Amino acid sequence: xxxxxxxxxxxGPLMLxxxxxxxxxxxxxxxxxxxxxxxxxxxxxxxxxxxxxxxLIRQAADALVSSGMKDAGYQYVVIDxxxxxxxxxxxxxxxxxxxxxxxxxxLADYIHSKGLKFGIYSDAGTGTCQNRPGSRGYxxxxxxxxAAWGVDYxxxxxxxxxxxxxxxxxxxxxxxxxxxxxxxxxxxxEWGSTKPWLWAKDVGNLWRTTGDIVPKWSTNEKNDGLGVxxxxxxxxxxxxxxxxxxxNDPDMLEVGNPGMSPTEYRSHFIMWCILSxxxxxxxxxxxxxxxxxxxxxxxxxxxxxxDPLGIQGHRVRKDGEQEIWxxxxxDGSRAVALLNRGASEQNMTANWTDIGYPASLSxxxxxxxxxxxxxxxxxxxxxxxxxxxxxVIKVKP
Ligand code: GLA
Numbered sequence: 001x002x003x004x005x006x007x008x009x010x011x012g013p014l015m016l017x018x019x020x021x022x023x024x025x026x027x028x029x030x031x032x033x034x035x036x037x038x039x040x041x042x043x044x045x046x047x048x049x050x051x052x053x054x055x056l057i058r059q060a061a062d063a064l065v066s067s068g069m070k071d072a073g074y075q076y077v078v079i080d081x082x083x084x085x086x087x088x089x090x091x092x093x094x095x096x097x098x099x100x101x102x103x104x105x106x107l108a109d110y111i112h113s114k115g116l117k118f119g120i121y122s123d124a125g126t127g128t129c130q131n132r133p134g135s136r137g138y139x140x141x142x143x144x145x146x147a148a149w150g151v152d153y154x155x156x157x158x159x160x161x162x163x164x165x166x167x168x169x170x171x172x173x174x175x176x177x178x179x180x181x182x183x184x185x186x187x188x189x190e191w192g193s194t195k196p197w198l199w200a201k202d203v204g205n206l207w208r209t210t211g212d213i214v215p216k217w218s219t220n221e222k223n224d225g226l227g228v229x230x231x232x233x234x235x236x237x238x239x240x241x242x243x244x245x246x247x248n249d250p251d252m253l254e255v256g257n258p259g260m261s262p263t264e265y266r267s268h269f270i271m272w273c274i275l276s277x278x279x280x281x282x283x284x285x286x287x288x289x290x291x292x293x294x295x296x297x298x299x300x301x302x303x304x305x306x307d308p309l310g311i312q313g314h315r316v317r318k319d320g321e322q323e324i325w326x327x328x329x330x331d332g333s334r335a336v337a338l339l340n341r342g343a344s345e346q347n348m349t350a351n352w353t354d355i356g357y358p359a360s361l362s363x364x365x366x367x368x369x370x371x372x373x374x375x376x377x378x379x380x381x382x383x384x385x386x387x388x389x390x391x392v393i394k395v396k397p
Pocket of ligand 1: 128129189212
């Protein structure tokens with residue numbers, strides 16, 4: 001009787017509305033305050049695949065520091081697939097004891113002692129892409145374990161998901177991470193298959209937009225994976241969905257992995273910076289050439305990627321093999337990339353009208369890659385661009 005009177009006001013339409021809200025509102029929106037600029041770091045997968053161990057990860061942490069990459073902004077050291085082997089009787093995830101004999105908490109301590117952050121990998125389905133145990137049904141237990149180890153970043157894959165709904169599955173792990181009490185960057189890896197840019201802003205800090213990258217400029221065969229230009233084409237139109245705390249992820253870098261020319265590595269890096277992409281190096285940073293290191297640590301280029309306004313660049317003009325891409329920066333300037341996809345060197349022009357400035361405007365032009373002022377130009381800028389090359393400038397009114 002008492003209960004009836006007390007809750008009588010909740011009857012009818014109000015009750016329906018409350019029920020609807022409970023059903024449709026996620027229990028937490030993503031509000032972890034992380035990744036205000038695109039995350040930067042190193043990930044084991046592109047170069048080492050399943051060949052991961054605590055020695056490798058420690059060496060990678062050391063190399064991030066000694067190469068100058070840490071000073072350039074690289075922060076997260078991420079172990080991708082294959083660190084996990086099974087679950088124990090209580091359902092706790094068990095790391096490979098042969099490859100990680102000291103335990104992941106000790107590894108996290110080591111990485112933290114270098115002033116870096118620790119990332120790990122799991123999968124929203126029952127198994128990872130290499131058929132290690134996934135987190136399906138263990139989301140809260142796994143998140144609690146990661147937090148106890150000192151994990152700062154989770155890449156969460158989408159293999160073996162059967163009939164699971166992607167938004168629900170990723171939201172569940174988001175909620176589990178929030179409950180863990182530790183700030184953990186949440187990286188969604190469902191390969192763009194259910195258009196995460198439409199729903200993941202309140203779920204993750206970054207989301208993959210495509211299938212896996214391979215270290216090639218371009219691929220022709222369907223089963224070859226995606227080269228740099230195939231991935232670039234798939235980013236066109238996604239720019240409006242990115243911003244501070246929530247980024248499109250065109251996949252990890254292949255700079256320095258055999259398969260591309262020095263010009264192509266440079267173009268790959270420049271275009272990822274124009275896209276405000278997460279910069280996760282994927283090469284052997286312990287044994288890289290000076291040329292590779294110089295590409296990965298080009299500070300003026302990285303500043304374009306990390307610009308605090310967080311506006312993703314996009315293609316503003318395409319004339320056959322010649323493309324102009326532009327990214328608005330917080331000081332009122334534009335970073336502009338003149339990309340030549342053709343097989344021979346070409347003369348290219350970026351018009352101010354392409355990048356949202358009047359033709360009559362006189363603006364300062366700076367060569368971003370080579371850190372050189374090129375003087376004032378009115379209306380346009382022209383340069384000779386090598387095959388598969390990019391000339392990248394900053395245009396400041
Ligand atoms: C998927 C992901 C890759 C990598 C592998 C690991 O293919 O897209 O980035 O994590 O799984 O198995």
